[in-house]
Amino acid sequence: MGGFTFNITDIAAMMNAKDLVTKKMVQLVKENPKVCYINSDGTGKSGPLREMYDQYPNRVLDVGIAEMNLVTVAAGLAKKGYIPFGQTFGPFLCVRALDQIHNDLAYNDLPVRLIGTHGGLSSGYGPTHNTIVEFGVMNAIPNMTMIAPSDAAQCVKMLEASLTWPGPIYIRIPRGEEPEVYNADYDYVIGKAIEVREGSDVTLIATGTGVYNSLRAALTLQVEGLSVGVIDMHTIKPIDKDAIVRAAKKTGTLVTVEDHNILGGLGSIVADVLMEAGVPARLKKIGIPDEFISFGYPEEIYPHYGFDGTGIAKTVREFCR
Amino acid sequence: MTKVHLEHVPDLIEKAGEIRKHLCRCARYAGNVHIGGPLSATDVTVALYYKYLGFDPDNTEDPNRNMFVLSKGHNGVLLYCIFCDMGMHEWDDLLHNYNKIGYRFGAHPNRKYVRGIEVSTGSLGHGLSWSVGFSHANRNEGIASRIYCLLGDGELEEGSNWEAIMYAASHSLDNIVAVVDNNQCSASFMAGENIKWNTMADCWRAFGWDVHEIDGTNMYEIDRTLAALPPVDLASPGKPICIIANTTKGQGVSYMTDRPYAWHIGGLDDEKLAETEVLIDRYTQEQKARS
Numbered sequence: 151m152g153g154f155t156f157n158i159t160d161i162a163a164m165m166n167a168k169d170l171v172t173k174k175m176v177q178l179v180k181e182n183p184k185v186c187y188i189n190s191d192g193t194g195k196s197g198p199l200r201e202m203y204d205q206y207p208n209r210v211l212d213v214g215i216a217e218m219n220l221v222t223v224a225a226g227l228a229k230k231g232y233i234p235f236g237q238t239f240g241p242f243l244c245v246r247a248l249d250q251i252h253n254d255l256a257y258n259d260l261p262v263r264l265i266g267t268h269g270g271l272s273s274g275y276g277p278t279h280n281t282i283v284e285f286g287v288m289n290a291i292p293n294m295t296m297i298a299p300s301d302a303a304q305c306v307k308m309l310e311a312s313l314t315w316p317g318p319i320y321i322r323i324p325r326g327e328e329p330e331v332y333n334a335d336y337d338y339v340i341g342k343a344i345e346v347r348e349g350s351d352v353t354l355i356a357t358g359t360g361v362y363n364s365l366r367a368a369l370t371l372q373v374e375g376l377s378v379g380v381i382d383m384h385t386i387k388p389i390d391k392d393a394i395v396r397a398a399k400k401t402g403t404l405v406t407v408e409d410h411n412i413l414g415g416l417g418s419i420v421a422d423v424l425m426e427a428g429v430p431a432r433l434k435k436i437g438i439p440d441e442f443i444s445f446g447y448p449e450e451i452y453p454h455y456g457f458d459g460t461g462i463a464k465t466v467r468e469f470c471r
Numbered sequence: 472m473t474k475v476h477l478e479h480v481p482d483l484i485e486k487a488g489e490i491r492k493h494l495c496r497c498a499r500y501a502g503n504v505h506i507g508g509p510l511s512a513t514d515v516t517v518a519l520y521y522k523y524l525g526f527d528p529d530n531t532e533d534p535n536r537n538m539f540v541l542s543k544g545h546n547g548v549l550l551y552c553i554f555c556d557m558g559m560h561e562w563d564d565l566l567h568n569y570n571k572i573g574y575r576f577g578a579h580p581n582r583k584y585v586r587g588i589e590v591s592t593g594s595l596g597h598g599l600s601w602s603v604g605f606s607h608a609n610r611n612e613g614i615a616s617r618i619y620c621l622l623g624d625g626e627l628e629e630g631s632n633w634e635a636i637m638y639a640a641s642h643s644l645d646n647i648v649a650v651v652d653n654n655q656c657s658a659s660f661m662a663g664e665n666i667k668w669n670t671m672a673d674c675w676r677a678f679g680w681d682v683h684e685i686d687g688t689n690m691y692e693i694d695r696t697l698a699a700l701p702p703v704d705l706a707s708p709g710k711p712i713c714i715i716a717n718t719t720k721g722q723g724v725s726y727m728t729d730r731p732y733a734w735h736i737g738g739l740d741d742e743k744l745a746e747t748e749v750l751i752d753r754y755t756q757e758q759k760a761r762s
Contacts, residue, residue: 216634226604
């Protein structure tokens with residue numbers, strides 16, 4: 151295992167999320183004259199994004215390596231009635247351009263959709279290219295909506311659902327090489343968690359890549375006699391409080407799973423919900439420790455931090471013992 | 472409300488004098504307001520709102536309108552005064568409820584609370600990127616109107632400006648007019664004292680903009696410059712335009728221009744206000760004698 155699974159000579163391939171996201175963007179731009187797409191030196195030398203860039207000079211833009219400009223240009227288009235999607239590497243979008251997100255998208259309350267790629271530790275490029283803060287940061291910004299699809303097909307559903315969502319959205323996708331979680335169609339609603347698997351002993355509340363790994367862990371633990379439920383918490387803000395409270399009342403034991411700093415992310419948000427609802431439950435958080443992580447490819451990093459199926463199963467097993 | 476349009480320069484000068492006095496009344500009744508920057512930007516802003524924008528107080532959301540983006544958001548009070556003068560909002564509300572909980576006129580402008588404000592600003596270095604977004608939207612719809620973006624010289628220290636400056640020239644967004652209120656003073660430093668801006672016009676030119684450096688205190692020169700801008704040509708776009716308006720912080724009030732760094736934010740008492748209004752009247756009459 152290990153190593154990159156894409157070719158750096160065509161950077162657009164890195165944004166593709168199994169081609170599905172790009173295909174959906176192209177479709178949206180072609181079918182809806184109000185949809186805009188802005189990238190930051192990720193258009194690529196050839197391929198569907200480049201073709202779109204050449205075809206729609208005022209709706210499909212590439213601002214160059216200038217993420218702050220990307221966010222506010224998108225805000226300008228949104229103010230004029232457009233539905234802009236802005237996509238680039240997560241760290242440069244949500245950390246570097248946070249002032250623009252805070253003021254121009256959230257404070258001005260405009261329906262821009264940001265797509266931050268390489269969420270969590272998925273990039274394999276080290277701490278400068280990881281994004282470990284989005285959940286905490288976006289959760290603390292009024293008007294913001296924060297979603298994290300568990301696979302590429304769900305991201306496509308999110309893009310479709312986002313068209314009619316009133317305010318700004320930050321969409322966090324990983325590298326785009328992640329396995330599929332769902333093998334059948336389902337209804338997707340922003341803000342409504344999905345119970346992917348029922349269980350009576352413990353509920354894993356997972357998001358992003360954590361969903362697939364949690365399902366792997368659940369299968370392992372099932373063999374050992376532990377009944378593990380899994381919830382796909384694809385919307386971090388607004389969080390589905392009812393789903394959390396229901397799970398707490400049902401199993402009494404919750405484990406959150408996220409590819410995000412253990413501080414301030416999904417686990418902390420779930421703890422807030424439980425405390426405010428006054429629902430007693432045992433809670434364990436699985437995430438990235440509060441440190442700048444070692445170098446390495448995600449295939450190696452995830453097991454190292456106990457974030458793969460085996461590692462999650464181990465933590466849950468010990469917690470439920 | 473009636474649409475306010477002033478065609479002749481002496482009338483614009485007179486209006487600028489009235490707005491300056493309103494600003495100083497805000498400094499008296501509202502307490503500490505940004506005063507030095509709004510005073511230095513008054514002339515060019517008055518020329519835009521009362522003549523070149525074709526601003527219609529009754530139709531501020533017309534998709535074909537010329538737009539004014541206040542990048543130096545701390546000049547919000549200047550726009551509040553203009554809007555009140557045009558009858559869009561109440562003077563009493565501005566003078567007595569400025570920056571108060573539950574009221575509309577904040578220390579930095581909010582587009583949702585104050586009709587006429589295009590975008591909520593305050594954090595510096597955002598206006599040109601907003602303008603790029605508006606520019607593309609207008610081009611896409613075949614709207615040949617302008618986006619005027621008012622910036623401060625100190626604000627240009629923010630790197631995000633230069634992302635937009637580079638982009639706008641690269642894509643020939645000539646429907647953008649950046650107006651720099653070059654008042655020679657930030658909150659802490661005089662121009663050149665810390666960050667060196669001796670070559671500001673050259674910098675914009677090097678990035679591909681068409682630059683006009685003018686006396687931003689001379690309404691005749693402001694009027695000539697704005698009148699001479701080429702029409703927006705969607706078919707064969709040219710360079711985006713930058714007007715560097717040289718001014719002094721506190722323009723029109725001699726004791727402020729003598730100590731511009733002291734008047735970034737300020738308040739006045741009754742006695743000082745009376746003295747200031749006399750100074751502004753005298754300054755306004757002097758301006759009319761120019762050409």
